[in-house]
Amino acid sequence: MPPLAELMRRLAPSLAPVSRTERLRATFGALLGIAITGFASSALVGGGAANLPLLIAPMGASAVLLFAVPSSPLAQPWSLIGGNIVAAVIGVTAAKFVPDLFLAAALGVSGAIAVMLALRCVHPPSGAVALTAVVGGPAISQLGYQFVLWPVLANSVLLLASAVAYNNLTGRTYPHRSVATSAPRENEPPESVRLGFSSEDIDAALAEHDVLLDVDRGDLEMILRRAEVRALRRRSGELTCADVMTRDVIGVSPETPLLEALDIVRRHHVKALPVTDDNARVIGILTQTDLLDKVAWGPKGPRLSLTQRMRLTAQNGTAPGSVVREVMTSPAKTARPETPLADLVRLMTSAALHHLPVVDRHSQLIGIVTQTDLIAALLLSRTRRSDQAAA
Incomplete structure (x- = not known):
């Protein structure tokens, strides 16, 4: 393979195949979600606060997660609400007490990541929330900690409500519930007698990998078990009951x-x-x-x-x-x-x-x-x- 082609192959992500229907579902969902969040925010504020920000840019990144990959751990309600609130508080605090703009921005984003990891509410767009609190300009700076409630919390709640309604109406369970991690059924066999790997094997492999994955742990187990059954079907040839x-x-x-x-x-x-x-x-x-x-x-x-x-x-x-x-x-x-x-x-x-x-x-x-x-x-x-x- 030519060097340039090899470089492009490494830079391009290896995404799972997505149907045209799913692409249209995600696209239309983001359109509705952002529109509803913007119009609802405007209606709540009314005409008496012309300088008050109605819709902040990080909501666009949140919409990508909530409507395009609603099963991602990064797109779940606690990740969205908790991550954005944490990032807003840390960003405003950095802006208030660190005079240097770029140092405050760096501390805001890095501090948000540290706390989100500790609280298990990692949400990538929250990094942009922390950055907005620092470099958002006079309109944001004047809000101070009010920025946490408006527009961050208000925008997040409105977008979340849109995602819950739209995803469930279009056949995507949200908040996401993993099949593999649901409560075991009565008389379900212990993992020691099932075929192949156990849940403990998956946990040990994830611990060895030691990288935050953008996939639900239960979904990962379900995919691996389906692959296991497909491999068994291939190895067993045409044998039937x-x-x-x-x-x-x-x-x-x-x-x-x-x-x-x-x-x-x-x-x-x-x-x-x-x-x-x-x-x-x-x-x-x-x-x-x-x-x-x-x-x-x-x-x-x-x-x-x-x-x-x-x-x-x-x-x-x-x-x-x-x-x-x-x-x-x-x-x-x-x-x-x-x-x-x-x-x-x-x-x-x-x-x-x-x-x-x-x-x-x-x-x-x-x-x-x-x-x-x-x-x-x-x-x-x-x-x-x-x-x-x-x-």
């Missing part, structure tokens, strides 16, 4: 007595029984966990545990009869025969499933996939690739 499922599957009806269901589990050496209705449609699944946690086993046979009996009585208004319907897990997650192997792995690991019924387009039972089936298929796929590489 139909290639690995057990077709000779035994099901039970919801009215099957628990003692009979236990006998089926023992005789056939299985750990889960799909529960089907009269049309063979899957309505639930009975697992060993259901039989152990929800059933009390005594000399006279199985009976529902006290907790389960009270819950069912409260729900149905009648005494339970110790049948499968009362202890099965319902609704049951299912897969289709054409489901790729990688999607099966993701589904079963994310929901801590050891068994997954397979149904046709009519939701009728045609097979079941177990963790053992998945492991065997993955090992076979890897062996085939190794043989092909050696050939």
Whole structure:
């Protein structure tokens, strides 16, 4: 590559691809946000304060973040409000007590960065807020600390309100909520049994990198896990659920007595029984966990545990009869025969499933996939690739 081309490649940022729709959404959002902030500020001040600044330049940079990259940690409400207030206070203070203009400007911006990092409210346009407090001219200087409330806080609140309304109306959740960092679901498997890396691995890698990244930590984890699944799909080739499922599957009806269901589990050496209705449609699944946690086993046979009996009585208004319907897990997650192997792995690991019924387009039972089936298929796929590489 020629030296000039190599230099341009290094200087140009490597941005993720953005659709035309997203570009238009961000552009129109900034237009509305700045317009609303300006007109609302003018209406609030009225005609009695002609020399009072209505809209400061740093709001343009804030609009870029709030409307073009609303998922950025630098664009969140605390970053915007906290960063701008901190920067305004430090900038005004530097302007008041440091006679030299350029030294005051340097101290204002650097001090704002230090405090924003400490308070976790980093917002790049806030550096311009601190600079404006120092070099903004007589109209800004005369305001003193009033500059913090007007126009900085007022502009920030108006722009934030515009961003919250516009982003959510156009399909962008704001304030941003990361999927990967949301509360774990009940029975979600520990990270030690999931595929690939753990959250602790990501935290350790970020600590080693030791650079402030303009990406939400949870979003980063979600992207990496999606890449992991895509890599698994590529490595597993064309394998689907139909290639690995057990077709000779035994099901039970919801009215099957628990003692009979236990006998089926023992005789056939299985750990889960799909529960089907009269049309063979899957309505639930009975697992060993259901039989152990929800059933009390005594000399006279199985009976529902006290907790389960009270819950069912409260729900149905009648005494339970110790049948499968009362202890099965319902609704049951299912897969289709054409489901790729990688999607099966993701589904079963994310929901801590050891068994997954397979149904046709009519939701009728045609097979079941177990963790053992998945492991065997993955090992076979890897062996085939190794043989092909050696050939």
